[in-house]
Amino acid sequence: MDTYTDLIECEDVLLFANAAITSTGQREFHSAAGEQRLSLDFLHRYIHGNYPDLYAATLALDINDHNAALIIATLLSHPGQGDGRLIARRLARMSPPRVYRLFRRLRHDGVNNRRTRALIRDWLAARPDLAFDAVKYRSALKSAVRHAHLRPAGELGAFLFEPFSRARYETPVLEAWRRAHYDKTALYDLPYTVAEGFAARHGIGRETFLDRIAPRLTRLERLRLTESADRAGVRTEADMAALPLVRVASYVLSRPADVRTRRRAELVGALRSAAARTAGSRAGTWGRVVAVLDDSFSSFGSPVKRRRPLAVALACHYLLEALAGSYRGLWLSRRTDPLQARPSGPTPLGRRIIDALEHRPDLLVIVSDGWDNAPPGLAGEVLRVWRRKLDPGGEVGIVHLNPVYDADEFDVRRLSAMVPTAGIRDVEDLPALVELAKFAEGRTGLGELRAYLADRAALLDDGQAAGQGTDER
Structure with missing residues (x-):
């Protein structure tokens, strides 16, 4: 013990x-x-x-x-x-x-x-x-x-x-x-x-240079240069489906609304292809999943991490869609088109969590920076009452994934002590983070955590035969 x-x-x-x-x-x-x-x-x-x-x-x-x-x-x-x-x-x-x-x-x-x-x-x-x-x-x-x-x-x-x-x-x-x-x-x-x-x-000249260097560009360079190359009249399309899912989501969010509409089939296809590749053999195995996704104004992030929290939420939406047997994504803004997501408005997490729990999912995933403010504290109270009064047996699994570190708290901001919270940066880690979150619930202790870290180290050892990190040549 x-x-x-x-x-x-x-x-x-x-x-x-x-x-x-x-x-x-x-x-x-x-x-x-x-x-x-x-x-x-x-x-x-x-x-x-x-x-x-x-x-x-x-x-x-x-x-x-x-x-x-x-x-x-x-x-x-x-x-x-x-x-x-x-x-x-x-x-x-x-x-x-x-x-x-x-x-x-x-x-x-x-x-x-x-x-x-x-x-x-x-x-x-x-x-x-x-x-x-x-x-x-x-x-x-x-x-x-x-x-x-x-x-x-x-x-x-x-x-x-x-x-x-x-x-x-x-x-x-x-x-x-x-x-x-x-x-x-x-x-x-x-x-x-x-x-x-x-x-x-x-x-x-820039136009001449981009036109002739295009065959040498890596996938990430093609993605970063798309806008400037378009202005120069040069096409540098990248194979977006082969890129990490959050990078694809960041690219989509960087496009103006009319471009997203015009290229809907291409962009949605890239997001779903990247999500399917990430889900792999786990696709469709997670049962009924509902996600509460934060697109409030704070999901803008900062000038150096522009729209990063929103990109993580959008990527989680498409990955959970691929992992779930049945899936529903609920955005705080109540938008129904994830492709048109943008940072705006307050953070009414409590109300959307109520909406999500009404569907009685097998798993509820909340992707948010945790700044619940419309009204403040409602999300924590909803989760407390749900866990203690309405679902004490934990039939509905709940996990909060937070993409933003809170410097004052030395941790990611939590919604409730009744629900595990894990930090997230790359959504490829989402399945492992849902697993890691069980340690935050207090159901397992230090011995199990040490064993988990040892298992992860062994997996790293097995997976490193593929070679080193890439510079996307």
């Missing part, structure tokens, strides 16, 4: 997991970037200082890359802490720019023990095309190589430290970079972010 200390430890780790999933240290609707960073830094110090083994084990959860990098940097600066294999597996899942930023931070902080050098060496050795990295992330790769005391042989070493010492490179991408300094045509054989600088240097 868990002791009171065990229960506190379990709650603290779950609180940290919610923060590590949702917060990226950036400005949110209700808190500034400085508040977010200060709050998150305190949590990292507190959990690492009190529960170093569980702190390290959270790398097995679906925390975001920002917090994974903070955890790895902390563990590497304390010799003997953390599982080196788990750290390596988490590094392999992160995007290359994030990993290179982490390596820069380790060099800046003077963390240069043998384990750190071995991790850098092994990560670089596993990169599918280090010459490509040398061109796209040249200064970052150069810094990592120096910090790990590595000696790249042949052309790669020459390119990093004396790039103009050779009259010609045999590696195509290195040779393209050399020639691009004087040959305009060579820059179209380079990654977009590198070619863009050469295009400006050679005075190449």
Whole structure:
């Protein structure tokens, strides 16, 4: 049986997991970037200082890359802490720019023990095309190589430290970079972010550049450049169905209402295809599901995370539709067309939760930042009465998923102590988060949480054979 200390430890780790999933240290609707960073830094110090083994084990959860990098940097600066294999597996899942930023931070902080050098060496050795990295992330790769005391042989070493010492490179991408300094045509054989600088240097017009570089664009670059390319008269369509579901939702929400109407079939098709891919074999297995989805004004997020909470809600809508046997989505604004969702109005969560419970679903999912204000506190009271008086047996499963970290509370904002709340950032993690939320209900304790983290680490180990995080080449 868990002791009171065990229960506190379990709650603290779950609180940290919610923060590590949702917060990226950036400005949110209700808190500034400085508040977010200060709050998150305190949590990292507190959990690492009190529960170093569980702190390290959270790398097995679906925390975001920002917090994974903070955890790895902390563990590497304390010799003997953390599982080196788990750290390596988490590094392999992160995007290359994030990993290179982490390596820069380790060099800046003077963390240069043998384990750190071995991790850098092994990560670089596993990169599918280090010459490509040398061109796209040249200064970052150069810094990592120096910090790990590595000696790249042949052309790669020459390119990093004396790039103009050779009259010609045999590696195509290195040779393209050399020639691009004087040959305009060579820059179209380079990654977009590198070619863009050469295009400006050679005075190449934007329309001409985008038209010729289009075949080299990654899926994410195509998506980001769609609007500017359209203005230049260049088409850069991306295969949206192959992108993460929240990215597709963010793109849809960035389009004007008339564009969404005109491209309805295409956009809805992309959302449903991405949702079906995410649901996989679980499609249609969740029974009757009702979702309460927050499209109030605070779902705008912030200028640096524009419409992110609303994008998570829209992505959850389509994923739950794919997972459920029967599904109904209830938006706070009472809109019936999710494709036209936009941030507006107050947050009447209590009333919409009543509407949702009238359908007696097997599972009620609430996706909201938790700022219930129309009237304040009604959602918590509705959930309390439902759990204690109307459904004490828990026939209707209820979970609250919150995409926004509350810096003042050191956690995501909760609606009620009667209902579990989990932070969410990427909806691909939704099934795992619904599972994780059971620990917040107090039905399981520290032993079960440790076993869950161990199982997640084993799953990470099994799934890492596919290789490293991608830069979407």
